[in-house]
Amino acid sequence: MPQGYDTIHTSPVSAEPLVARLHGRVQNRVWRKSFSNPVVWQIITVGPHKLRMNHKRPNALLFGRKDTVVDPQVHNALPRNCRVISIERRGESFWADTGRIQVALEDGTAQSFFIKAIQGDEGRSMVRSEYESTKAIHCLQQDFVPRLIAWGTLESVPDTHFLLCEYREMVNKMPEPSEFAARLVALHHSSRSPTGKFGFHLTTYNGNLPRATQWEDSWERFFATSLKLALELEQMAKGPDPAFEIVLPRLYEKVIPRLLSPIKSDRQNVKPCLVHGDLWYANSGVDRNTGNCLVFDACCFYAHHEYEFGQCMPDCIRKQMLGDIKDLVLRYG
Incomplete structure (x- = not known):
């Protein structure tokens, strides 16, 4: 899944x-x-x-259109000098937009990242909660959870907050x-x-x-x-x-x-x-x-x-x- x-x-x-x-x-x-x-x-x-579950979703992100433009805050968290190849919708959520960002690194190597975005003050707390929880597990068992990259607030979509981590393809x-x-x-x-x-x-x-x-x-x-x-x-x-x-x-x-x-x-x-x-x-x-x-x-x-x-x-x-x-x-x- x-x-x-x-x-x-x-x-x-x-x-x-x-x-x-x-x-x-x-x-x-x-x-x-x-x-x-x-x-x-x-x-x-x-x-x-x-x-409460009908959480307002940040539809402006439109992960599914395979765009190559990412928010400046997200871009700053990606590897230096990488080139974004695509942004695709991945996963399902009642209260967030979720997607995969595919990039080409400076040496041409492909790499993927998972992103989750949620709006509002509650969304910010939810994103931080998942980040801190994942970090706590990662400190004890590094490969048991995806490697964290960053969390923060988008510049391009008002009051919208994101979590960025490595993308783990699953069977x-x-x-x-x-x-x-x-x-x-x-x-x-x-x-x-x-x-x-x-x-x-x-x-x-x-x-x-x-x-x-x-x-x-x-x-x-x-x-x-x-x-x-x-x-x-x-x-x-x-x-x-x-x-x-x-x-x-x-x-x-x-x-x-x-x-x-x-x-x-x-x-x-x-x-x-x-x-x-x-x-x-x-x-x-x-x-x-x-x-x-x-x-x-x-x-x-x-x-x-x-x-x-x-x-x-x-x-x-x-x-x-x-x-x-x-x-x-x-x-x-």
Whole structure:
């Protein structure tokens, strides 16, 4: 699948079966249980954020017309004295324009770059989020993500922001489960939170929805804060619901503490691990040239490593990544 493919985001939450009372409220969502401790339930969003997903796209870029003129800011980030051969649309996104810039280097060698452009203040935050997330993974595993080039604001299109990285051509197949799981486990094990806490140094975006990433000492508190923001966005998109007033206090006061408090003990201490944050089959691939697996469209933060499992649990994703999930569980024991 071409790099830059985005889709409707998923959001992990913890809950007990009492959330079934929300069935009338979340008709467009599917709940699934994840592995081991803590119990993680998965919501996959199908419709409720539709209004927010209609992000204004920078149509003036017209990547598909195979133009050879690039914005001055983008041009400055490309290799010195290169010549642009074409700019073509590549990938699909609900909220961004994505394309491939093909250039000839000074010595005549061909090289390709991937570009993503989004408008507005939120678009700027989204671009920076992806840049910083990709950089965090790249620092630990260089070939597991595309090499970053730059991010910034275009001169030629008002209030439009871009991300530029190397273009990685991918084959149309899933990564081999054992190799992919090994890379994820290595990422989790090798990462170290710079503060020793859960969170990230800036707000990251799952699609075009912000995450609560402020630093927290406990996974329980970080998880609860993240969930509150996700459900606030749900209510902003669909309006208030009396069921939330009944269920949410119980969720925050009883369910989350009951499930997550025990892992604060010394015997079950949780290490904050760097996670991709939106890991599913459309955000992973296999490099056509090297045969190695890779990931992209990251929205990282330091979390319980099981967070990665939860992203893969809905039926529509699990069927594609079942081997990866099994291998991850086996590698973690």
